[in-house]
Amino acid sequence: MTRNLLVSAIAGVWMAMSAVSGARAQTIDPFENGWTLDPATSELRFMSIKKGNVAETNRFATISGLITEDGKAQIRILMDSVDTKVDLRNVRMRFLFFETFLHPEATITVQLDPEQLTDLHQTRHKMVTVDYTLSLHGVTVNKSAEVAVTLISNDRITVSATTPIAVTLAEHNLEEGRGKLQEAANVDIAPLGIVSFDFTFDRSSPGTPPDVSMLTAVAAAGDAALETKGNMDREACVGRFEILSRTGNIYFNTGSARLDAKSMPLLDKLHDVVDRCPDLDIEIGGHTDSDGSDVANQRLSERRAASVAEYLQSKGIPPARMKVVGYGEAQPLVANTSGDNKARNRRIEFSVIN
Known part of the structure; x- marks a missing residue:
């Protein structure tokens, strides 16, 4: 009888300790x-x-x-x-x-x-x-x-x-x-x-x-970017513009200066960078491949660069901070000898001008 009471007491103590600690088997x-x-x-x-x-x-x-x-x-x-x-x-x-x-x-x-x-x-x-x-x-x-x-x-x-x-x-x-x-x-x-x-x-x-x-929650791009919040210094801004110029994710229809909708995700990120570099003015440079005449390519490159500037302006970037330049086919990255090379040469580049 005494032994049973002892066992019951030990069990009671253990249950009490478990309840207090939140432990469970x-x-x-x-x-x-x-x-x-x-x-x-x-x-x-x-x-x-x-x-x-x-x-x-x-x-x-x-x-x-x-x-x-x-x-x-x-x-x-x-x-x-x-x-x-x-x-x-x-x-x-x-x-x-x-x-x-x-x-x-x-x-x-x-x-x-x-x-x-x-x-x-x-x-x-x-x-x-x-x-x-x-x-x-x-x-x-x-x-x-x-x-x-x-x-x-x-x-x-x-x-x-x-x-x-x-x-x-x-x-x-x-x-x-x-x-x-x-x-x-x-x-x-x-x-x-x-x-x-x-x-x-x-x-x-x-x-x-x-x-x-x-x-099933939808992730938002940029929420977890490991970088300083707020305005960035010149080195960070210049580096980002150089990187953004290499993405190749700004699209236009053939022979057109109308921005394709699939360009918007990158342009929105570009706006964020420009907005966080408020002391810097930027050049938006348009480039084409060699298809078509020199005159037509020059005009097309200018119009495409202007379309990007207009989009950034619509998001709140002052026009005075942006210089629009068209380079036509004069500055190819690679020889215009293949479809892939021509695609690389059709591009928008960004650089700091002050």
């Missing part, structure tokens, strides 16, 4: 209540190889994620948050490579199999192979990878890549961006990236599952 349901990513202790990295043997490891500063109660996991990466530790290198990655004004986020989606993880509360650590979907730069591919899942506590887990994951640039239509980066930085860059990650998730409280609206 791990069940065989690995997705109980769902999980939310802890961004402060999570990291997604990618390595690039340049000059043949120089490796650079970069990261994304803004990621979010969750695992629902039915085992659907998703990681969202805001591409503007690419972090190379160098301001203008970040800008090149955003505008020339990832084209974040068109593709502001990437997602990794996995449907987890509960049978793979039902004994996690006992093993505490498991290697599992998962099928995942990667949506990056407007292209979605299906892959598989081995990950390590570690139960740190009943309410905290880590998920890590066991080996680096290769992402082929051509598979995500990033080869053109690689070419722009190579030209801007004057270096050779390998045609793939090596990705690794360490994600930490916290279990949601009973009755308050993860916010599944995160799975």
